[in-house]
Amino acid sequence: MKDLLRRKTSLTEEIETALNEQIKREAHSSAVYLAMGSWCDQHGFENSANFFYRQSSEERGHMMKIFKYILDVGGNAVSPEVTGIQQDYDSFRAVFEQTLEQEIAITQSINRIVGKCYQMQDFTTATFLQWFLEEQIEEEYIARRALELFDTIGEEGVGRYMIDKQIPKISYDKNETGE
Numbered sequence: 001m002k003d004l005l006r007r008k009t010s011l012t013e014e015i016e017t018a019l020n021e022q023i024k025r026e027a028h029s030s031a032v033y034l035a036m037g038s039w040c041d042q043h044g045f046e047n048s049a050n051f052f053y054r055q056s057s058e059e060r061g062h063m064m065k066i067f068k069y070i071l072d073v074g075g076n077a078v079s080p081e082v083t084g085i086q087q088d089y090d091s092f093r094a095v096f097e098q099t100l101e102q103e104i105a106i107t108q109s110i111n112r113i114v115g116k117c118y119q120m121q122d123f124t125t126a127t128f129l130q131w132f133l134e135e136q137i138e139e140e141y142i143a144r145r146a147l148e149l150f151d152t153i154g155e156e157g158v159g160r161y162m163i164d165k166q167i168p169k170i171s172y173d174k175n176e177t178g179e
C-alpha cells in the first residue's frame with residue numbers, strides 16, 4: 001500500500017521527511033512565541049506580548065503552508081508533536097536574544113532542505129521553498145532590530161518600557177534603499 005502511494009507522488013521520501021521535520025520546527029516556533037508572549041504579558045510588556053502573539057500565528061501559517069504543499073503534491077503530511085517548550089525566561093532581553101537565535105536556526109534549516117532539493121533535483125520543492133527563504137530575511141531583520149533596541153535605548157530606568165513601546169514600530173521594507 002505504501003509503495004502504491006509513493007508511486008502517486010513525485011516527492012521523494014527523503015524530501016518528504018525533511019519537510020515534515022520543518023513542519024515540526026515551525027510548530028515549535030509557534031509554541032515558543034506563544035510562551036514568549038505569555039512571559040511578556042505577565043511582566044507588563046504588552047506591545048511585545050502582542051508582537052509575539054502575531055509571530056506565533058505567522059509561524060503556524062508557515063507550518064500550514066508546508067503541510068498543504070506536501071498534500072498538494074500527493075505526499076503524507078504529519079501533524080507534529082510539540083513538546084519541551086520553555087515557559088520562563090531570564091530577562092526581557094533574553095526573550096529577544098532567543099528570538100533571533102531561533103530565526104537564524106530556521107533560516108539554516110530551510111537552506112539545508114533547499115540544498116537537499118537541488119542534490120535530488122527536486123526543483124519543484126526548491127521553488128516552493130523560495131518564499132520561505134525570502135520570509136526569513138524579514139524575520140531575521142525584525143528580530144535583529146528588536147534586539148538592537150536594548151543597546152540603543154538602554155535598559156536602565158524607563159528603558160525597558162521605552163523598548164516595549166518601540167517594538168510595534170519595527171517593520172521591514174525590502175524595497176527601501178535609504179535614498
Ligand code: FEO
Binds near residue numbers: 029059106
Ligand atoms: Fe517560520 Fe520564523 O520561521
